[in-house]
Amino acid sequence: MRLSTPAQAPGLVRRRVAAGATAAVLGLAAAVGSGLGTSASAADSSTLTGIILGVGADESQRIVNWYSSADTAQLVQLTPTASLVNGEFPANAVTFDAIGGANIASSGGFNRHATITGLKEGTAYSYRVGSEGNWSPAYSFKTQDFEGDYDFLFFGDPQIGSSGDVPKDQAGWQETLKVATAANPNAELLVSGGDHVETAGTETQWTSFLAPDELRQVPFAATIGNHDVGSKAYEQHHFTPNTDRSGALYANGNPSSNTSGGDYWFIYKDVLFIDINSNSYNTTSGGGGDAAHVAYITDVVNKHGAKAKWKVLVFHHAMYSPASHAKDSDAKVRRVDFPTVFSNLGIDMVMAGHDHAYSRSYAIKNGAKANPDEQPGAADVYPGPGGVIYVTGNSASGSKYYDITKPDSSASSGAGNGADPLNPDSFWYNSVQNQEHVRSYVKVQVRNDKLVVENVRSGTCAAPNASVEKGSWCYNTPADQPVGSIVDKVTVHPYQGNGQNIQVNVPNAAPGEFGWTIDGYNGLVDLGTAEEHNGDYFSATGQINPIVVSDSRRSLAPWSISASVGDFRDGDKSFSGAYLGWTPKVLEVGAGAQASGSVSSAYDDNGAGLSVSRGLGWATQGHPRGTAKLGADLDLKIPGSVEKGSYRATLTITALSS
Ligand SMILES: [Fe+2]
Numbered sequence: 001m002r003l004s005t006p007a008q009a010p011g012l013v014r015r016r017v018a019a020g021a022t023a024a025v026l027g028l029a030a031a032v033g034s035g036l037g038t039s040a041s042a043a044d045s046s047t048l049t050g051i052i053l054g055v056g057a058d059e060s061q062r063i064v065n066w067y068s069s070a071d072t073a074q075l076v077q078l079t080p081t082a083s084l085v086n087g088e089f090p091a092n093a094v095t096f097d098a099i100g101g102a103n104i105a106s107s108g109g110f111n112r113h114a115t116i117t118g119l120k121e122g123t124a125y126s127y128r129v130g131s132e133g134n135w136s137p138a139y140s141f142k143t144q145d146f147e148g149d150y151d152f153l154f155f156g157d158p159q160i161g162s163s164g165d166v167p168k169d170q171a172g173w174q175e176t177l178k179v180a181t182a183a184n185p186n187a188e189l190l191v192s193g194g195d196h197v198e199t200a201g202t203e204t205q206w207t208s209f210l211a212p213d214e215l216r217q218v219p220f221a222a223t224i225g226n227h228d229v230g231s232k233a234y235e236q237h238h239f240t241p242n243t244d245r246s247g248a249l250y251a252n253g254n255p256s257s258n259t260s261g262g263d264y265w266f267i268y269k270d271v272l273f274i275d276i277n278s279n280s281y282n283t284t285s286g287g288g289g290d291a292a293h294v295a296y297i298t299d300v301v302n303k304h305g306a307k308a309k310w311k312v313l314v315f316h317h318a319m320y321s322p323a324s325h326a327k328d329s330d331a332k333v334r335r336v337d338f339p340t341v342f343s344n345l346g347i348d349m350v351m352a353g354h355d356h357a358y359s360r361s362y363a364i365k366n367g368a369k370a371n372p373d374e375q376p377g378a379a380d381v382y383p384g385p386g387g388v389i390y391v392t393g394n395s396a397s398g399s400k401y402y403d404i405t406k407p408d409s410s411a412s413s414g415a416g417n418g419a420d421p422l423n424p425d426s427f428w429y430n431s432v433q434n435q436e437h438v439r440s441y442v443k444v445q446v447r448n449d450k451l452v453v454e455n456v457r458s459g460t461c462a463a464p465n466a467s468v469e470k471g472s473w474c475y476n477t478p479a480d481q482p483v484g485s486i487v488d489k490v491t492v493h494p495y496q497g498n499g500q501n502i503q504v505n506v507p508n509a510a511p512g513e514f515g516w517t518i519d520g521y522n523g524l525v526d527l528g529t530a531e532e533h534n535g536d537y538f539s540a541t542g543q544i545n546p547i548v549v550s551d552s553r554r555s556l557a558p559w560s561i562s563a564s565v566g567d568f569r570d571g572d573k574s575f576s577g578a579y580l581g582w583t584p585k586v587l588e589v590g591a592g593a594q595a596s597g598s599v600s601s602a603y604d605d606n607g608a609g610l611s612v613s614r615g616l617g618w619a620t621q622g623h624p625r626g627t628a629k630l631g632a633d634l635d636l637k638i639p640g641s642v643e644k645g646s647y648r649a650t651l652t653i654t655a656l657s658s
Contacts, residue, residue, distance in 0.1 A: 043133025046070035050210045055219045057241040059146050059269050062219055065113040065239050066129050074098040074131050076114040081124040081140055104232045104258055107203045113239035121146045139216040150269050152189035153180050154442040156353035156393025161198030161205040163399040163466035170208035171464035172398035172439055177214040179458040180441045183484055190218050193353025193393045194225030194316030201231030224260055225316040229279040234260035241266045248288025251279040265300045272308035274300050278315040281330050290337035301345045313350045321355035321392040322433035323402035332415040339367035343386035350390045356402040358394040358434040358455045363387030376423045377432050382493045389492055398439045398465040432488045436475040437468055455487040512552030514559055514657045519546040537603055540636045550627040551591040559657040560618035565610040570645035575638055577649055578602035578609035582632040584616045592623020603637035
């Protein structure tokens, strides 16, 4: 009499259960009628324009924003690019409902945005907007590791239209984004210094601003400039996360007016970004002025600062810059209102635009140079406690440049524009000032122990360079300063406090898997010759080939192994598998394995024995990861009436995990 385990090839046969399997989510929306009497199944015919991929609240989110010609229900549809079937979105593509409203009357149409959540690390995604039957083209983006080092790119004042030639301004903007992302294909954010367009409510300028496809591929952190504020168009094009739209954060104190504003924040991989509407600086205009921003920034840092290693502030109006705006009265006011607050809050860097020229400051503490000995253009800067680096971006589009201005006699106070004793042509607060009338962008490498800031040329004197094409001077020498060459580079080493910071990087655990295998050679389980007991019954015993269970899943989800046996057969003779019982055992402890209960032979209890599925072993939710070996003593008792024969049955083993 013999018993065999399943009919499978000898040796190791591994059965795998996908680990961490995510529930399939689907939510395809039904087509929505146009409201013009067409049937409900008619495709929406809205024209979809101005699609832009914005930042979300963190690295696992994105906000997609667009314009629609009609007021219909719309969605963002998303799928891992690997799941596209011949370029088509699969039926289980996820959707996110869009919301929005009517645009201001001057532009017409409607705006929509949807927040994509739940993104996974290291994944290429494809998305499109619209509704069933009326989708936009598909665009793609990728996520990377959600922890650790990354680069972001900062762009000053594209200000499309400011040269007077929108196509030329667009060409320069497009070229900068192309060059910057080509040189930095893994850069994870595009951060704006504001002034996206020349005239806030002119949609043709917005269309040119939004033309580059990079704005649909890498998340964009919008910043409002003085040229963006005079219309709702900025807010209609850029829905931002965690945005405070209270009146105090609007220049005129009135968020419902045809104006844009508000402050927002997000955390992206260890950097807390706080982006404020610096158009609101004067309480006489109706807003809360600088004090309202101070309250906002303080609140955000207090609530969220501990979640990030770095704090970067972004706003349009540079406080410490090299050209004519450095002497503006509002800049001087900011140099009184902000620096001590920023120092006390532990802000690492402030990035701004508005002055259309590049500068990076010395480390500034409480409105004064933190270390009088810091040398101009130093390659490494140690800001010390309260030291803040201020960076001003040049024009990313080439639409307009401002020339560097001379220090004046207003002394070296925090509010003034006096000369640097170490470099009298430069303002006291600037380590580096640069203007060549060449497009550039700022690359920031975020590392665990430093920020590396580079100003990189994205053009030369050659077109596209609208300002130069229209007659302004250009200082750049292409042979020495080609596209991609570096204007300035500084490594900022943060103050670590008086103690010693200890850091350890913990890598991503492998997602793990659950699996089981028959231990060793899966030979015949031979119960030998059954022993007769007084003519009443036969009995035989043995042991199953041990089962090795391994579970390395992060989910620590429950698992179970069970088995059932078919009838024992020898030619046309048979008896029921119910006569086989067992006593499961844990042979080697691990993976939270526990033995299931004993099952008696039907001969003893008239039950079903192993003819129905019975547990061998199991583990509960939260069990340790690891490996276990399960076995079972087999107990066969069959009636004395069974005919002589050499019987075999098959034990079928099943694993379940969630
Ligand atoms: Fe500006």
